[in-house]
Amino acid sequence: MGVGRRVALTVVAVAGLAGCGVQDPQPTGIHDPYEGVNRGVHAFNKGFDTVVFKAPPGKPRTIDNAFVRSVSNAGSNLGLPGKVVNSILQGRPAPAMMNTFRFLVNTTVGIGGLFDPAGTAMNLPEQDTDFGETLAVWGVHEGDYVELPLFGPSTARDAVGRVVDIAMNPLGGLQGTAATAATATRIAGKAADRKIHGDVIESVLYDSADSYSQSRLMYLQNRRYHLAGQETKNDANTWDPYTDPAQ
């Protein structure tokens, strides 16, 4: 990706942030003013998933074997440099160091990331993060819920984060065939992840009475939990069904 294009993407992203606002670090509830549009996008995503990924009737939804794992590993491995940058931007040296070490080990001993010796033998699983989290650490408000084409459930803040992650990807320095190979590997890795988690994903998408509401709820709860970190609990969001069971 050329420098000019990177700058342009960053400008777009920063402009988008204006819609997020700064405050309210502990969001609750569901703010979905674009639900109509979002449901349209959801229908598109579900259609795409049906055509590309959905297991045929009678076939297992989850496919998890050595080959699929290797593809997934290679894709995630290429995502690590970006995560390191984000951890540094968040002022969190520990996950930055763990992911750096993980990247070095898996790229060399793990043969270009196909294997995961860091995770299996050295107890160094991936420390997941992204620029959406960096923005949250910086105090940017979650913003409205949005469902993005192909990327799925997100929020205004996390959508901006996605754009920045693409723009600042340290692998963006690669040129020509190497750049194409890196992008292809990352996409293949995501496809492999989709199949590895097939049971859960297809259960939500195809077995729910309202898959849009289910994925929105699960995304927001899980995302907020992740961003809140270990020190915060979800107690504020919890209700007591014995106080008013029908509430």
Add this chain to the structure above:
Amino acid sequence: MPIPGIPTLTRRSDAGLSLGLGRGLTRRGVIGLGLAGAAALAIPAPSFAMTDDDARALIDKAIADVNGAIESGKTGPALYAVFEQIFTKYADVPTIARSALGTASRQATPAQMNQFTTAFRGYVARKYGSRFREFIGAKFEVQDAEPVKSFYEVTTTAFLRGRNPFNVVWQVSDKSGRPLFFNIIIEGVNMLAAERTEIGAMLDQQQGDIDGLIRSVQAAG
């Protein structure tokens, strides 16, 4: 860069969800046999103060039963049947079902509530039994039990080889008369909230008809 439709839920720290349904009984049985138990039976439900240990013991037992079911080698419907027994034994199913039904439970007749509760129990066992197959085999470690609002939260960590450990919180109450769990929260994803949304959507599809809902729940999962 896809994974359309559903997001990072499953990737997020590889958390995922494992609704291993479990629960432990026991302690109240012991108490129930004593004189205090006899006295308590005369008084309405919320009898003894439950302790951290009671809540923890319940979840320990529940987890042991889930692991036992998985190690039995059963699969499919046979395994779901065992999950349903475990769910019945350790969870406050009537309260979970009523909460999932939400305000509509005020309109339901007692007979409808019974039917719905029975249908819901089977639905939960089937749904979570199959949805979280990939998490079968996770080893749970109880971290901590503490009072929250009027109930207890038992925090456990689930370990699965090659993944980040994930956090599962069990909410336990003795308001039914004995300690039972009424909610499971996996990496922030709240089962009771998910089922309120889902049952609400099913009820909408039936235009608010509770008998229609009961048939949908019997068929779902």
